[in-house]
Amino acid sequence: MENNQLTKEMYDELERFIEAIPDKENAIIAVLHKAQEICGYLPREVQEFIADKLNVPANKVYGVVTFYSYFTTVPKGKYAINVCLGTACFVRGADKIVNELEKKLDLKIGETTPDGKFSLDGLRCVGACGLAPVVMINGKVYGKIKPKEVNKILAEYND
Amino acid sequence: MSYKMHLLVCGGTGCHASDSDILLETLREEIKANGLENDVQALVTGCFGFCEKGPIVKVYPDNVFYIEVKPEDAKEIVAEHLVKGRRIERLLYEEPTLEVKLAEHKEMPFYKKQLRIALRNCGFIDPENINEYFANDGYQALGKAVTQMTPRDVIDSVKESGLRGRGGGGFPTGMKWDFATKYDADQKYVVCNADEGDPGAFMDRSILEGDPHSVLEAMAIAGYAIGASHGYIYIRAEYPLAIERLKIAIAQAKETGMLGEDIFGSGFNFDIELKLGAGAFVCGEETALIHSIEGKRGEPTTKPPFPAESGVWGKPTIVNNVETLANIPVIINRGSDWFAKIGTEKSKGTKVFALAGKINNVGLVEVPMGITLREIIYEIGGGIKNGKKFKAVQTGGPSGGCISDQFLDTPIDYDSLIQIGSMMGSGGMIVLDEDDCMVNIAKFYLEFTVEESCGKCTPCRVGNKRLLEILEKITEGKGTPEDLKMLEELGSAIKDTSLCGLGQTAPNPVLSTLKYFRHEYEAHVNEKKCPSGVCQNLLSYEIIPDKCVGCTACARVCPVNCIEGAPKKVHVIDQSKCIKCGACYEACKFDAIKKG
Numbered sequence: 001m002e003n004n005q006l007t008k009e010m011y012d013e014l015e016r017f018i019e020a021i022p023d024k025e026n027a028i029i030a031v032l033h034k035a036q037e038i039c040g041y042l043p044r045e046v047q048e049f050i051a052d053k054l055n056v057p058a059n060k061v062y063g064v065v066t067f068y069s070y071f072t073t074v075p076k077g078k079y080a081i082n083v084c085l086g087t088a089c090f091v092r093g094a095d096k097i098v099n100e101l102e103k104k105l106d107l108k109i110g111e112t113t114p115d116g117k118f119s120l121d122g123l124r125c126v127g128a129c130g131l132a133p134v135v136m137i138n139g140k141v142y143g144k145i146k147p148k149e150v151n152k153i154l155a156e157y158n159d
Numbered sequence: 160m161s162y163k164m165h166l167l168v169c170g171g172t173g174c175h176a177s178d179s180d181i182l183l184e185t186l187r188e189e190i191k192a193n194g195l196e197n198d199v200q201a202l203v204t205g206c207f208g209f210c211e212k213g214p215i216v217k218v219y220p221d222n223v224f225y226i227e228v229k230p231e232d233a234k235e236i237v238a239e240h241l242v243k244g245r246r247i248e249r250l251l252y253e254e255p256t257l258e259v260k261l262a263e264h265k266e267m268p269f270y271k272k273q274l275r276i277a278l279r280n281c282g283f284i285d286p287e288n289i290n291e292y293f294a295n296d297g298y299q300a301l302g303k304a305v306t307q308m309t310p311r312d313v314i315d316s317v318k319e320s321g322l323r324g325r326g327g328g329g330f331p332t333g334m335k336w337d338f339a340t341k342y343d344a345d346q347k348y349v350v351c352n353a354d355e356g357d358p359g360a361f362m363d364r365s366i367l368e369g370d371p372h373s374v375l376e377a378m379a380i381a382g383y384a385i386g387a388s389h390g391y392i393y394i395r396a397e398y399p400l401a402i403e404r405l406k407i408a409i410a411q412a413k414e415t416g417m418l419g420e421d422i423f424g425s426g427f428n429f430d431i432e433l434k435l436g437a438g439a440f441v442c443g444e445e446t447a448l449i450h451s452i453e454g455k456r457g458e459p460t461t462k463p464p465f466p467a468e469s470g471v472w473g474k475p476t477i478v479n480n481v482e483t484l485a486n487i488p489v490i491i492n493r494g495s496d497w498f499a500k501i502g503t504e505k506s507k508g509t510k511v512f513a514l515a516g517k518i519n520n521v522g523l524v525e526v527p528m529g530i531t532l533r534e535i536i537y538e539i540g541g542g543i544k545n546g547k548k549f550k551a552v553q554t555g556g557p558s559g560g561c562i563s564d565q566f567l568d569t570p571i572d573y574d575s576l577i578q579i580g581s582m583m584g585s586g587g588m589i590v591l592d593e594d595d596c597m598v599n600i601a602k603f604y605l606e607f608t609v610e611e612s613c614g615k616c617t618p619c620r621v622g623n624k625r626l627l628e629i630l631e632k633i634t635e636g637k638g639t640p641e642d643l644k645m646l647e648e649l650g651s652a653i654k655d656t657s658l659c660g661l662g663q664t665a666p667n668p669v670l671s672t673l674k675y676f677r678h679e680y681e682a683h684v685n686e687k688k689c690p691s692g693v694c695q696n697l698l699s700y701e702i703i704p705d706k707c708v709g710c711t712a713c714a715r716v717c718p719v720n721c722i723e724g725a726p727k728k729v730h731v732i733d734q735s736k737c738i739k740c741g742a743c744y745e746a747c748k749f750d751a752i753k754k755g
């Protein structure tokens with residue numbers, strides 16, 4: 001998977017970000033946000049790097065990472081598919097969209113395809129409830145979708 | 160330069176998702192192409208609230224309101240409306256019951272019953288331009304507070320207005336501020352709770368996206384009142400557009416001296432910092448939120464001590480919801496008497512609701528307290544989608560309950576909603592129709608709270624999991640009458656013994672549906688039937704011989720090949736093999752499959 005290689009540039013960028021923070025001990029969440037933005041995910045090496053630079057025990061960093069669902073320790077697909085599972089989308093059939101995506105991609109929610117191309121996750125309300133049910137792929141929002149349209153949407157990412 | 164006309168294009172998350180940004184660009188190109196760039200300005204604004212029919216474009220000063228506008232329509236809007244002054248009929252809103260086209264938003268039933276205080280500027284000003292906020296009384300309240308009022312005057316004013324917290328609890332805001340003045344400290348903090356955890360609610364997001372300065376101004380006023388010079392806005396990372404707008408607003412407020420040092424020459428200093436959440440519902444609870452601001456796991460702690468005594472970094476802190484804050488500048492400007500005249504005896508002012516689910520006009524509405532659910536759902540919301548029958552409305556999100564049709568005419572405020580087994584919550588309002596199974600809805604909310612429980616206390620961590628397991632059993636057709644009793648007993652025990660508000664309210668969706676929709680639970684348990692036809696295990700599919708034309712569509716889609724029949728012959732489902740997936744039901748074009 002070419003998209004989750006951690007490079008030296010990534011670590012350098014993260015280090016520069018951390019160095020600029022005055023109050024390091026209390027900045028774990030902000031640093032994790034930045035690290036995930038740079039690296040795409042937060043594997044053990046990255047967590048240990050952060051613990052070291054912030055001068056806090058690694059278990060404290062791990063404790064924060066696992067508490068918040070926004071942080072992920074496994075790489076997401078090149079195309080991260082997020083299905084909104086908020087109430088408005090739920091009552092307008094989001095579960096059927098999930099089933100359809102699971103079937104078409106041959107995976108379960110929370111997983112990534114073996115080739116690293118697609119990952120499928122649930123999300124709580126993206127705030128576009130008027131468009132329910134809503135699916136987001138790498139930040140692009142698809143609204144009012146029907147199970148039948150899933151194929152067509154996936155085809156847009158056929159490269 | 161002054162423009163003769165303005166095109167206001169909604170830039171809220173909903174409309175943005177329907178390409179309103181491309182629409183804005185195209186409109187600008189067309190304006191230029193027609194040589195109108197000195198006369199007409201196209202602007203992005205915050206949410207108009209009418210998300211169902213986005214993207215929305217409003218023409219000023221004509222007040223014409225266009226719906227579902229696509230980038231392709233830009234050319235026509237400029238050529239017809241701007242150049243020739245002719246309205247484009249096909250882009251106007253058509254009132255479904257009257258079947259007439261309405262050009263102005265004031266005529267629309269959706270807006271008629273609304274009273275916009277917290278949303279006063281949303282959809283009217285460019286949220287990325289502080290000058291537009293200035294032009295609409297912006298920062299006047301802050302100026303008045305710091306130059307003409309004492310901190311005590313400000314607190315008294317908020318107290319007299321009767322404003323109560325819009326984040327769910329309904330605690331009197333003035334009283335909360337007063338508590339924070341009782342403790343001496345070298346530093347105090349004002350925190351804005353923008354975590355908006357209720358799934359299916361988007362009030363706070365729309366205020367932050369459409370009118371970020373109103374929240375900044377209110378935080379500065381709160382800071383002046385309690386003696387704090389620093390504020391935090393704790394916002395969900397899932398709201399990138401709101402975060403962006405807040406960053407711009409904070410920078411502009413600093414540049415113009417509305418934030419920073421010596422505000423209005425009064426010697427008062429105030430600064431605001433953003434803190435991003437990371438996807439944990441419990442972080443909306445104020446003690447958990449404070450831990451999260453400190454960079455820790457967002458676990459709640461018992462109160463007392465209340466944040467007003469010991470909050471961020473152990474200092475006196477007030478935590479207020481976005482919508483609560485958005486009301487503050489208006490109260491200071493127009494006076495507490497004016498505000499206190501709106502609403503009911505114990506709930507003053509208005510409430511913003513995010514109307515969603517099986518309703519025609521999904522969107523954001525702000526209504527005076529004391530309005531009835533019927534007015535909201537049928538007049539503002541335009542009734543139930545596809546002419547279906549109303550079943551219930553869920554308010555208060557995972558902490559709230561489901562309200563049945565017998566209460567449609569109850570005037571709603573904080574207290575009446577609690578009395579009928581739900582709560583105001585932060586303002587999520589999900590309308591359910593005859594096709595929704597109430598056991599399944601209760602299960603949905605419980606799945607949410609079980610996943611979001613932080614695990615610190617046993618009643619919430621273990622108890623809610625047991626509740627969920629019982630609900631799963633019932634929806635799978637394995638429930639017993641004892642299970643219903645167990646749900647009630649366990650539910651009330653969890654409410655009484657949990658550590659924080661999450662656990663204390665988590666059983667509400669179950670208990671309220673058990674109370675008002677017990678017959679649905681009983682049908683699942685006693686007759687092994689799901690009356691709404693939702694719970695898969697309790698369904699059966701049957702082919703109606705008279706209607707089957709033998710098209711073979713059902714047999715072809717059946718994943719387990721359990722449908723027998725030759726072309727042009729009546730098909731039959733082998734019930735012993737059927738997995739009840741419903742694929743045949745969806746595939747049949749002749750309504751020949753009965754679900755029951």
Ligand SMILES: Cc1cc2nc3c(=O)[nH]c(=O)nc-3n(C[C@H](O)[C@H](O)[C@H](O)COP(=O)(O)O)c2cc1C
Nearest residue numbers: 324325326352355356443444445479480483660661
């Ligand atoms: C589990 C839980 C989640 C909460 N989520 C939110 C939230 O998302 N937004 C919010 O403003 N208040 C939320 N609250 C309420 C806050 O604890 C707090 O009462 C509120 O922010 C106070 O502001 P207010 O008085 O202006 O309403 C939540 C409470 C609980 C128990």
Ligand code: FES
Nearest residue numbers: 084086089128129
């Ligand atoms: S519930 Fe899906 S966008 Fe709000």
